[in-house]
Amino acid sequence: MRFSRLLLAALLFLTPLLTAPAAADSAAAAGAADVTPLSYPPVTPDPTFTDPGYSVKWPHITLAETQRLLKKKGTVLVDGRSMLEWQQSHLKGALPLPLSDFEKNYQIYQKRLKRAKIIIAYCHGKGCHLSDAVAQNLVNKGFTNVAVFWGGYPEWSAAKLPLVDKNGSPVVSAAH
Numbered sequence: 001m002r003f004s005r006l007l008l009a010a011l012l013f014l015t016p017l018l019t020a021p022a023a024a025d026s027a028a029a030a031g032a033a034d035v036t037p038l039s040y041p042p043v044t045p046d047p048t049f050t051d052p053g054y055s056v057k058w059p060h061i062t063l064a065e066t067q068r069l070l071k072k073k074g075t076v077l078v079d080g081r082s083m084l085e086w087q088q089s090h091l092k093g094a095l096p097l098p099l100s101d102f103e104k105n106y107q108i109y110q111k112r113l114k115r116a117k118i119i120i121a122y123c124h125g126k127g128c129h130l131s132d133a134v135a136q137n138l139v140n141k142g143f144t145n146v147a148v149f150w151g152g153y154p155e156w157s158a159a160k161l162p163l164v165d166k167n168g169s170p171v172v173s174a175a176h
Contacts, residue, residue, distance in 0.1 A: 066149040074117030081129035087166040125152035
């Protein structure tokens with residue numbers, strides 16, 4: 001009798017702990033499908049980006065729009081490429097948020113991300129959807145101020161715009 005009471009008490013205590021993460025994940029996934037487009041600050045989506053799987057979730061923006069937003073206080077860049085790629089060369093000021101280390105790095109940069117007026121994710125450019133996966137992870141965490149610079153690192157580099165290494169030292173890419 002005493003054992004069955006202990007077992008029942010343990011089940012009553014543990015059941016919410018064991019099911020809460022799954023419920024939270026499914027709620028986040030359900031909410032992610034209903035993401036409203038970014039409204040503040042206003043962005044101009046790239047009219048040539050028409051991938052229906054992604055364009056309805058968050059804006060995909062051009063190089064010019066990315067540059068315009070970077071001039072505004074509160075804009076945060078996040079790099080969805082690997083940590084090694086970020087260490088070698090990244091857009092100045094970009095936070096490393098690679099998918100393989102997303103949770104770990106999110107914890108490190110969470111305060112900065114939560115203070116951001118807009119978060120712009122980028123990766124290997126057109127055809128690569130790492131930045132969309134990072135954007136989805138951010139949306140799942142409740143962010144609605146997410147956009148994707150879909151020209152990404154290659155377009156930035158080709159335009160000969162500033163790149164830095166992990167120490168913040170300027171990097172000259174092959175395109176420079």
